[in-house]
Amino acid sequence: MNFQLKILFFSAALSLFSCAQKTSVTNISESHIIVNNNKIDSSIYKVMSPYKKAHDEQMYAVIAKSEDALVKADVESTLGNFFCDAVIYETKKLLGKDSSMLDVAIFNKGGLRNSLPKGNITIGNVFELMPFDNEVVLLKLSGAQFKDMCYKIVEKGGIPIGGMRLTMKGTTPTDIIVNGKPFDETKDYWVVTSDYLANGGDSYNFFKNAKERKIMNVLLRNMIINYCEDITKRDQTIKPKLDGRIQISK
Numbered sequence: 001m002n003f004q005l006k007i008l009f010f011s012a013a014l015s016l017f018s019c020a021q022k023t024s025v026t027n028i029s030e031s032h033i034i035v036n037n038n039k040i041d042s043s044i045y046k047v048m049s050p051y052k053k054a055h056d057e058q059m060y061a062v063i064a065k066s067e068d069a070l071v072k073a074d075v076e077s078t079l080g081n082f083f084c085d086a087v088i089y090e091t092k093k094l095l096g097k098d099s100s101m102l103d104v105a106i107f108n109k110g111g112l113r114n115s116l117p118k119g120n121i122t123i124g125n126v127f128e129l130m131p132f133d134n135e136v137v138l139l140k141l142s143g144a145q146f147k148d149m150c151y152k153i154v155e156k157g158g159i160p161i162g163g164m165r166l167t168m169k170g171t172t173p174t175d176i177i178v179n180g181k182p183f184d185e186t187k188d189y190w191v192v193t194s195d196y197l198a199n200g201g202d203s204y205n206f207f208k209n210a211k212e213r214k215i216m217n218v219l220l221r222n223m224i225i226n227y228c229e230d231i232t233k234r235d236q237t238i239k240p241k242l243d244g245r246i247q248i249s250k
Contacts, residue, residue: 059124064228066238070116072109075158075168075248078240079112083129084162086227087220091136091192094216102138103178103189105162106149108202111194112160121228121238130221137198140212143185148206150176150183158246169249194220 070079084105092099114128141149150166150173153159158168165177176183188211194201195215200208231238 059122059127061123062120063123063126063225064121064232064238066116066118066121066240068240069118070238070240072112072115076242076244076246077160078242079115080107080109080160081162081241081243081245082116082238083107083112083224084160087136087192087223088162089230090223090227091138091216094218101190102163102192104164105160105192106153106197107160107194108197109156109159110202111196116238123225126221126224126228130224132196134194134196134220136216136218136220136223137193137195138214138216139191139193139198139207139210141189141191141206141210143183143187143189145206145210146178146183146189146191147173147176147185149191149204152204152206153246161245165245165247167247167249174249 068078070082071077072079084107087107088102088105091105092102095102111132111134112129113131114125116125116129151171153161153166154168154171154173163179165175166173167175178189193207196202197204198207198210198213228238
């Protein structure tokens with residue numbers, strides 16, 4: 001703790017100094033310093049304490065309550081369902097009168113880094129869930145591209161989705177339902193996802209060729225925080241659920 005505080009203080013001082021002085025690097029040397037003093041430097045702690053207090057107050061702020069833990073799992077998960085449904089809800093709020101254009105939410109399991117606990121959920125819990133600054137992107141997919149997406153869902157063994165249902169039959173997606181209606185390959189569909197996937201991450205290369213894309217200029221993490229605050233304002237709790245949106249054909 002002592003070493004980290006000193007490094008932070010030194011970095012801040014160096015930044016201020018560099019703004020006032022023009023310098024150039026003439027030589028680089030390397031040395032090793034062994035730090036084995038665990039005592040807290042009271043002067044440094046006094047400087048940093050107000051910032052740490054403000055940080056902790058924000059991170060420990062309770063924004064929602066869940067009736068059970070939201071956890072990751074194969075095929076379909078309570079965490080994935082909650083996440084996708086929350087993003088759809090908040091994205092439609094941002095779209096306003098155009099909210100009906102949004103069809104589906106899709107994300108990757110790896111993007112959800114931690115579970116959410118039963119009981120109180122804090123802002124810190126949401127940061128642990130999504131430590132990266134991934135942004136919200138809307139993609140307009142052709143029917144063929146949407147079908148490629150469905151095959152990817154099956155290939156991945158089931159991933160977080162919302163606004164749709166399908167059955168995995170071997171390596172083939174079947175019984176695809178979008179917003180309560182059978183999938184129509186002649187139609188276009190709007191999908192909300194992360195900028196990481198929208199740019200072809202995790203081998204979602206077909207997303208890069210979407211017919212249209214809209215950058216929402218909002219972090220996914222902030223959407224989850226807003227959703228949690230929204231349901232709390234309505235005196236509601238989170239009710240984790242599995243609803244069979246992804247099934248495996250026997």
